[in-house]
Amino acid sequence: MKTVKTDTVHSFPPVSRKRKIRRLLYSAKAAPYIFTAPFVLSFCIFFLYPLISVVIMSFQSILPGEVRFIGTENYQALNNPTFYTALFNTVKYTFWTLLILIPVPLILAVFLDSKLVKFKNVFKSALFIPALTSTIVAGIIFRLIFGEMDTSLANSILAKFGASPYNWLNNEHTGMFLMVMLASWRWMGINVLYFLAGLQNVPKELYEAAEIDGAGTFKKFYHITLPFLKPVSVYVLTISIIGGFRMFEESYVLWQNNSPGNIGLTMVGYIYQQGLAYNNMGYGSALGIVLLIIIFICSLISLKLSGSFKKEGY
Amino acid sequence: MVTVAACLLLSGCKASPASDQADGTELTFWTFNGLHEQFYAEMVKEWNKKYPERKIKLNTVVYPYGQMHDNLSISLLAGKGVPDIADVELGRYSNFLKGSDIPLTDLTPLVEGERDKFVEARLTLYSKNGKLYGLDTHVGTTVMYYNMEMMNKAGVDPDDIKTWEDYREAGKKVVKALGKPMTTIETTDPNSFLPLVSQQGSGYFDEQGRLTLNNETNVKTLEFLKTLIEKDKIAVTTPGGNHHSEEYYGFMNQGGAASVLMPIWYMGRFLDYMPDLKGKIAIRPLPAWEEGGDRSAGMGGTATVIPKQAKEVDLAKDFLKFAKASKEGNIKLWTVLGFDPLRWDVWDSDELKKPNQYTEYFQNGQHIFSVLLDIKDEINPLYLTEDYAKTSDLVNRNVLYEALKTKSKTPKEALDKAAAEVKGQ
Numbered sequence: 190m191k192t193v194k195t196d197t198v199h200s201f202p203p204v205s206r207k208r209k210i211r212r213l214l215y216s217a218k219a220a221p222y223i224f225t226a227p228f229v230l231s232f233c234i235f236f237l238y239p240l241i242s243v244v245i246m247s248f249q250s251i252l253p254g255e256v257r258f259i260g261t262e263n264y265q266a267l268n269n270p271t272f273y274t275a276l277f278n279t280v281k282y283t284f285w286t287l288l289i290l291i292p293v294p295l296i297l298a299v300f301l302d303s304k305l306v307k308f309k310n311v312f313k314s315a316l317f318i319p320a321l322t323s324t325i326v327a328g329i330i331f332r333l334i335f336g337e338m339d340t341s342l343a344n345s346i347l348a349k350f351g352a353s354p355y356n357w358l359n360n361e362h363t364g365m366f367l368m369v370m371l372a373s374w375r376w377m378g379i380n381v382l383y384f385l386a387g388l389q390n391v392p393k394e395l396y397e398a399a400e401i402d403g404a405g406t407f408k409k410f411y412h413i414t415l416p417f418l419k420p421v422s423v424y425v426l427t428i429s430i431i432g433g434f435r436m437f438e439e440s441y442v443l444w445q446n447n448s449p450g451n452i453g454l455t456m457v458g459y460i461y462q463q464g465l466a467y468n469n470m471g472y473g474s475a476l477g478i479v480l481l482i483i484i485f486i487c488s489l490i491s492l493k494l495s496g497s498f499k500k501e502g503y
Numbered sequence: 504m505v506t507v508a509a510c511l512l513l514s515g516c517k518a519s520p521a522s523d524q525a526d527g528t529e530l531t532f533w534t535f536n537g538l539h540e541q542f543y544a545e546m547v548k549e550w551n552k553k554y555p556e557r558k559i560k561l562n563t564v565v566y567p568y569g570q571m572h573d574n575l576s577i578s579l580l581a582g583k584g585v586p587d588i589a590d591v592e593l594g595r596y597s598n599f600l601k602g603s604d605i606p607l608t609d610l611t612p613l614v615e616g617e618r619d620k621f622v623e624a625r626l627t628l629y630s631k632n633g634k635l636y637g638l639d640t641h642v643g644t645t646v647m648y649y650n651m652e653m654m655n656k657a658g659v660d661p662d663d664i665k666t667w668e669d670y671r672e673a674g675k676k677v678v679k680a681l682g683k684p685m686t687t688i689e690t691t692d693p694n695s696f697l698p699l700v701s702q703q704g705s706g707y708f709d710e711q712g713r714l715t716l717n718n719e720t721n722v723k724t725l726e727f728l729k730t731l732i733e734k735d736k737i738a739v740t741t742p743g744g745n746h747h748s749e750e751y752y753g754f755m756n757q758g759g760a761a762s763v764l765m766p767i768w769y770m771g772r773f774l775d776y777m778p779d780l781k782g783k784i785a786i787r788p789l790p791a792w793e794e795g796g797d798r799s800a801g802m803g804g805t806a807t808v809i810p811k812q813a814k815e816v817d818l819a820k821d822f823l824k825f826a827k828a829s830k831e832g833n834i835k836l837w838t839v840l841g842f843d844p845l846r847w848d849v850w851d852s853d854e855l856k857k858p859n860q861y862t863e864y865f866q867n868g869q870h871i872f873s874v875l876l877d878i879k880d881e882i883n884p885l886y887l888t889e890d891y892a893k894t895s896d897l898v899n900r901n902v903l904y905e906a907l908k909t910k911s912k913t914p915k916e917a918l919d920k921a922a923a924e925v926k927g928q
Contacts, residue, residue, distance in 0.1 A: 253604070254604045333749070336750055337750060340753075359908060446569075449690065449904040450904045450909070465572070466569070467892055467893055468598035
């Protein structure tokens with residue numbers, strides 16, 4: 190059938206070109222490829238090609254006009270205290286953001302969805318506005334609030350309660366606290382939004398049925414709300430893990446990648462420092478590959494544990 | 504869709520015109536400091552007046568600090584979009600000297616014949632294997648800024664402070680009389696540590712490029728700073744970590760400390776951020792380690808470089824020579840930017856004695872350069888190696904922080920640890 194049609198196409202070129210394009214667009218076989226082409230192309234140019242280059246670069250020493258292969262030297266150099274500091278900081282940061290940015294927005298979303306709460310829209314927008322500000326602007330304000338002088342906002346509040354001023358930005362624990370707080374403040378609204386969307390999927394009849402069976406508020410939450418929120422939670426968990434491991438701005442804005450005692454050095458900050466600030470592209474690439482593998486494994490584990498690979502889904 | 508995008512891209516490329524012959528040859532200049540732009544704009548004007556047949560149109564692009572250096576190293580790697588002239592800050596400079604094929608033009612001919620008129624330490628700093636690759640913007644002569652109001656109250660005459668021992672004694676008087684510290688010591692920048700080390704002929708590396716970070720002089724110097732803070736209690740760690748933090752400006756402006764050790768280029772910060780100290784600050788040489796010892800050091804710096812891949816290397820070289828190696832250019836470095844220029848033979852010229860905002864602010868403002876001329880031969884060179892950026896960062900981030908701020912390590916332990924990390928990688 191088809192071959193016959195193409196023959197006719199050849200005999201009437203001007204009309205046929207239009208038709209040919211139309212047929213191509215309407216053909217069930219070609220259309221998907223055409224419509225996904227922009228994405229596939231941009232994926233290949235902006236993702237696949239750089240990814241392959243990074244893998245190659247991680248085995249090279251790269252200087253202007255002097256690129257040579259040096260085997261696994263870049264990977265061997267990973268065994269140094271600064272790398273472990275960066276890795277440990279990143280893991281700690283990711284852990285704390287997960288601990289805060291999943292349960293708290295979930296509970297807030299449930300509250301915001303409840304009929305008992307008034308001025309819902311005010312709260313919703315108040316929670317969401319931080320997500321619209323730039324981390325850089327917000328970070329500078331945070332840095333000033335938590336300045337080390339007695340007159341900085343945080344310290345003057347501490348002083349009201351009779352506590353002595355604190356050197357927030359110069360201490361390992363308070364430094365981590367500031368980064369996690371900045372991230373929590375900023376991402377809270379977005380995660381609340383995800384969970385609110387998830388809550389719309391919970392059938393109201395189930396609650397009524399449960400009430401008839403005599404279930405209390407907590408039981409309803411545990412047995413109905415939570416299971417229905419699982420897909421959303423898995424999604425939020427995955428993007429939070431990725432977001433946590435690739436964090437850069439929060440640390441950069443507080444210390445400009447120059448934190449005392451490396452208390453704010455993250456993996457991405459370390460990549461930036463080595464690759465660009467020290468002009469050590471090969472080593473930076475090796476770090477990037479290691480980070481990629483870590484994120485990949487962590488995401489796989491979280492998906493596996495939450496049962497997302499089972500066909501049944503929720 | 505793709506074709507449309509491709510068309511847009513192509514037309515975008517065509518849009519950039521190549522017809523600037525009327526205004527002269529176009530040179531691209533990258534800098535991270537908007538102030539430097541003023542200086543170069545002024546020098547282009549002078550150049551075009553002097554050489555009408557070789558007119559220049561300077562295309563200045565001001566990027567943020569990190570981004571400019573990143574762009575420069577990436578463009579050098581890619582071999583595309585390289586500027587004709589670029590400013591490189593000392594902390595990043597050593598990155599561009601890595602490898603055997605240095606991507607920068609040899610600038611030694613620019614100072615040839617007049618080399619003895621330059622402060623040699625600042626040429627050595629930007630040289631590798633005897634070749635100069637960057638022309639510095641200022642000497643960065645380190646001096647002591649005294650708050651004379653506080654010194655007078657405590658009954659101390661800064662002219663009597665000849666050695667660090669004298670400085671310590673004076674500090675004790677200040678603390679006793681005013682209850683305020685004599686000085687502040689940076690824990691996230693090297694300006695309280697490196698000058699003292701350099702005064703004694705030491706540094707992070709020696710002339711042969713060997714790491715000297717944890718040598719005896721450096722350890723003793725760091726111990727000295729620790730003593731000032733802990734035992735003598737005449738110094739405190741700088742609020743905010745360094746002398747460029749908002750916290751410090753406020754602290755100092757309110758008479759928080761009686762003196763501060765910083766380079767000459769710090770004068771601008773006094774003008775901008777510490778208006779209340781106008782007329783109270785006097786500039787003096789550093790105390791020496793022993794009677795007759797060296798009384799200064801050169802700190803910081805921004806070198807102007809010309810990449811080998813630049814399109815107009817020869818023109819860029821001639822222009823740079825005119826802008827930064829000539830007498831006129833060096834005078835402008837002071838009048839426009841307030842920097843102590845590299846050529847000391849202009850230091851006693853009349854232009855540098857004219858009153859301006861700087862001479863008005865400081866007590867001995869009219870005689871700043873007579874102070875500088877006095878100590879110009881007491882500036883020891885620092886030596887750069889490929890590891891300089893990393894070493895300097897380790898000092899700023901770890902060594903000073905661990906030895907002076909958290910006191911989790913002794914000065915020797917902190918320096919040894921940093922030295923091991925530099926060597927290990």
